[in-house]
Amino acid sequence: MAIAASAGLASPGAGLWAQIQQQQAQRSADQAEQQARALRVQARQALSAADRAQENARSLQGESSQAQVDADNAQRGVQAMKSMTQIQQGIGELRAQIANEVQVPSSVQQAPPVVVNSSGQTTGSLVNVTA
Numbered sequence: 001m002a003i004a005a006s007a008g009l010a011s012p013g014a015g016l017w018a019q020i021q022q023q024q025a026q027r028s029a030d031q032a033e034q035q036a037r038a039l040r041v042q043a044r045q046a047l048s049a050a051d052r053a054q055e056n057a058r059s060l061q062g063e064s065s066q067a068q069v070d071a072d073n074a075q076r077g078v079q080a081m082k083s084m085t086q087i088q089q090g091i092g093e094l095r096a097q098i099a100n101e102v103q104v105p106s107s108v109q110q111a112p113p114v115v116v117n118s119s120g121q122t123t124g125s126l127v128n129v130t131a
Contacts, residue, residue, distance in 0.1 A: 115123045
C-alpha cells in the first residue's frame with residue numbers, strides 16, 4: 001500500500017522542477033524578444049543605409065549624365081578647333097598660291113611720291129582745269 005499512497009502524492013521536487021523549467025522558458029522567451037528587437041533595429045538601420053545608398057546612386061547618375069554632356073561638348077569643341085585650324089591652313093595656302101600666280105608689276109606697286117606745295121596742298125593728284 002505504500003506504493004499506491006506514494007503514487008497519488010505529488011513529490012515535492014516535481015513542483016520545483018516545473019518552476020525551474022518555467023523560469024528557463026521565460027528566460028528563453030525574453031532572450032528571443034531581445035534578439036528580435038535587436039534584429040528590428042539592425043533591419044531599420046540597413047533600410048536607412050540602403051535608402052541613402054540609393055539616393056547617392058541617383059545623385060551620381062545625374063552627375064554622370066552631366067559629365068557625359070560636358071565631355072560631348074568638349075569633344076565637339078575640339079573638332080571645331082581642328083576644323084578651324086584646317087580652314088586657316090587652307091586660306092594660308094590659298095594666299096600663297098595667289099601671291100605666286102599674280103605678279104604685280106613693280107611700276108604699279110610703287111605709288112608716286114606725294115609733294116606738298118607752299119600752300120599745304122598735295123600736288124600731282126589733281127589737275128586744276130579752271131583758269
